Amino acid sequence: MNNSEAVKNRILWKVYVVWFFRRIVPLILLQVLFFALAIQIFAKNVFVSRVLQNIGTVAENGYVPVLKYLAVSFLGTRPLTQVSILIILGVLALILRDLGRSLVAYKSMWMRKE
DSSP, X not given: OOHHHHHHHHHHHHHHHHHIIIIXXXXXXXXXXXXXXXXXXXXXXXXXXXXXXXHHHHGGGOHHHHHHHHHHHHHTSOHHHHXXXXXXXXXXXXXXXXXXXXXXXXXHHHHHHO
């Protein structure tokens, strides 16, 4: 690697770091904030160990009763709890999407170098 390529790589890395902190970090922080708020609301309104205990009881009959129990339990909660559960699921979906994109980008970056 000659000198001009090293300078070019350093400049590109600086550009990528600035882009990351301006564009991606605020989105991550927003997701974490919503996730923490939703978890806090969820924890105040749902007794998780009791729900898991009930799922264990229902699971003896198969998967379909578990899904029915989860649906009925979800519909039986307060609207605020339902919204918090949906926010949690939405943020988890966004995090998984971002993680998948990052892995694909990382893999393609290494494929280009070879």
